[in-house]
Amino acid sequence: MIDTQKTGEFRYEVSDIRDQDEAGFGLTPSQTVGPYVHIGLTLEGSEKISDEGEQVTFTVIDGKGGPIADAMIEIWQTRPDGTYNTETVDGFRGLGRGMVDETGSVTFTTQLPVAADGEAPHLKVGVFARGMLERLYTRLYFPGNDNSADPVLQLVDAARRDLLIAEPTDGGHRMTIVVQHEDPEKETPFFRV
Incomplete structure (x- = not known):
């Protein structure tokens, strides 16, 4: 699981090297998104995509x-x-x-997207999120639309497609994104881009 509250020992030995000249040559460990991923990436009001719309x-x-209390969500959608x-x-x-x-949780204000490109x-x-080497890509589809012919949704096993359909709420929609579930049938489908 993604550790959002540090308890216990560090996974890797803590180095006593204090200067880059003291470090040996060779491969270095991969870098992950740190706890400060949001600095410079989010601006005040960046959750407001539209002046009017739904949540x-x-x-x-x-x-x-x-x-996962340090995650950042980024969404893209069609204009009207x-x-x-x-x-x-x-x-x-x-x-x-x-x-x-x-x-x-994070809430965006936006207009519902329209169909485009088939x-x-x-x-x-x-x-x-902290600990991820690369961002995860997924999609949110809306109930009440004919999603059956969507070519990307068709790539997902039929039994798991509902995990990508938003749940209606008062004044909007909701999606729960599940990361690293032991049962792959319950984890949100993610796409390789």
């Missing part, structure tokens, strides 16, 4: 049901004309970023 809430949890663009046009931009709170209306979702 879309994401909650990121680990396989044991605990919140079916094109992708991150410039603000008529109070709308197609990109949003937000840090989750202590419950693992795909059902959806949000493209990126998940960043």
Whole structure:
């Protein structure tokens, strides 16, 4: 599981090297996204994609049901004309970023996307968190749409497609993103991009 609250010993030996000239040559360990991933990536109000719209809430949890309280969610979506663009046009931009709170949740204000390029209306979702070498990519589809012909959703096993369909709420939608569940059938489907 992703450790969001340090307890116990470090996984790797703590080095006593204090200067780069003291370090030997060779391979270095891979770097992960650190606890400060949000610095410089999120701006105040970046969860507001549209001046008007509905709320879309994401909650990121680990396989044991605990919140991943340092995750950042990034979403991209079509503009009302079916094109992708991150410039603000008529109070709308197609990109949003937000840090989750202590419950693992972040809420965006946006308009519902439209169908484009032969795909059902959806949000493209990126998940960043401490300990991940690369962001995770997934999608959020909306109930009430004909999602059956979406070519990307068709790549997911039929039994797991519902994990990518938003749950309606008062005034919006919600998606729970499950990372590293012991039962692969319960983990959110992620895509290799």
